[in-house]
Structures are given as C-alpha cells and as structure tokens.
Amino acid sequence: MTDENLDGAWKPEMDAEAHESGYEGFVAFTKYSIIGLTVLMILMAMFLV
DSSP states (O other): OOTTOTTOOOOTTSOHHHHHHHHHHHHHHHHHHHHHHHHHHHHHHHHOO
C-alpha cells in the first residue's frame, strides 16, 4: 500500500472482484502445489532410498 491509501479502500479504477478471484486462484495453486510436492517427496523417499 502507498502512503496515500492507508485505509485499504478500493479506488474506482480497481476491479475488486477480479483481484479477489486472482488471489483465491493463487492461494489454491499454492496449496495444491505444496500438497503435490509433499506427496512427491514422500514417494521419492520410499522408492529411491
């Protein structure tokens, strides 16, 4: 945030719905990536060691 927008309010030119859906997509991608990598590491530990 900038010093001019400390209250967290959306400016009129900002698309809040698109921003929030993009953020939700990012969080979902991060969550499933961590789960997938954890499963991959467990499988590698089981079969490669």
